[in-house]
Amino acid sequence: MYLKTLGLTDKTLETLVFDKDIHPNPLLLVSTDDPIAWKNNKIKIDKRDVIKQFKVGNKKRYEGAQADEKAEEPLFKTLIDFKVKSTYDLELYINIKNGEALKIENLKQKYGQLNLYTDEKILSVFFAKKEEEIVQGDAPYQPVYIKDKKTGKSIKTRAKKPPETKVQYYEELGQGAIGQKVQLVASCANLDGKEVLFKIFEKEPLLGAKDTAIGVLQNGAEVTEIKALVKDGYAVAEIELQKIDNAKYKDWDKKLDPVTGNEKTSFVYIKATRKEVDIPIIDRVFLKDNEFKIKPATHIYKIYSSGKIEKYQRYEAKKGRYYYIDDKNMTHFLGKII
Secondary structure (H helix, E strand, O other): EEEOOOOOOOOOEEEEEEEEOOOOOOOOOOOOOEOOOOOOOOEEEOOEEEEEEOOOOOOOHHHHHHHHOOEEEHHHHOOOOOOOOOEEEEEEEEEEOOOOOOOOOOOOOOEEEEEOOOEEEEEEEEEEEEEEEEEEOOOOEEEEEEOOOOOOEEEEEEEEEEEEEEEEEEOOOOOEEOOOEEEEEEEOOOOOEEEEEEEEEOOOOOOOOOOOOOEEEEOOEOOOEEEEEEEOEEEEEEEEEEOOOOOOHHHHHHHHOOOOOOOEEEEEEEEEEEOOOOOOOOOOOEEEOOEEEEEEEEEEEEOOOOOOEEEEEOOOEEEEEEEEEEOOEEEEEEEEOO
C-alpha cells in the first residue's frame, strides 16, 4: 500500500478498507460498500512516501463481500430478462478513518484500488529484476522501551513504532543484454501451486527462425519452454540470455553487433499458458505491443562537443562503441573496442 502525502509527517493514519459494491439491481441506484476486516490498519507517516504492507486474506475473509457481487447484467444488456447472473470481481479501496481529526480534505475520497479476481487467470507477464525494500509490516505496533538512568531497567513508554519487514518485488525491465540474467515473471490470480509455461518469440526473426521460440538458459540448460510454479500469486523463473562462453552467445553477438555497420536489437514477446491436464493448452500473448529489447553486451559511450561524456552500461559487457555528437546534434560513429 503506497502513500504519497503532504504535511502529514509524524502523523499516524488509520485506514479503512472497503469493497466497492455493485448495484444488486440495475434499477436500484443505492448500494452499501462492505467493510473488510484489517486489524493492523495504522500507518506512521515518517516521510512523504510511505509503503505499508497489506496482506490479502484467504477466500473466507471475503465471503460476505463476495456474496452480493452476483447481480443481473446491466439493464441495457438484458432489457427484459433479469434472470441472467454474473459474478464480479471485488474492488477494494481505502478511506482515512481519522481524516477529520487530521484535517484531510475530501474525506469521502476513495483512495487506491485493488481488484481481487474470482477466477483463475494469468494477469500479466514481464521481464524483471528482483529488488528488496524495507516497509512497514502488517503487524501490531511495537512498544518502545527506554533505559532508566537510575535503575538501568528498561521502561515501556507510550510511544509505539510500526514494525518493519523486508519485501521482495519485481521491477519490470524494458531491455536486457545477451548473457544477462533476468527474471521472467507472471502475475497470476488463484493459480497458486500450479505451473506456468513460457515461450519467447521474436517479432521479426533475427536470432532464430520465424515463429520459433528462441532458446534461453534455465538452471544451466538451454530450453525453449520455461517452467515456473506459482507461489503467492507469482510464477517466477530466473533465465539467462545465453552464456558468454557458449557458441549460441557468440552467434547472437555477431548478429546484434556486426563487425561493420550499426548494432541491432531483437524485439521479443512472450506466450504463456497454465499447465493443465484436463484443459486444452491455449497460449496468451504478452508484450506484443511493448516488446522486450535484447541488445548486444556492448557499452555505449557518447562524447559531446561540449566535452560531456555519457556511458550507457549494459550488463557485464567487455566491449564498447564510441559515438561523437557534434554541436549540430549530429551523431558520428567513432569505432569500437573489443
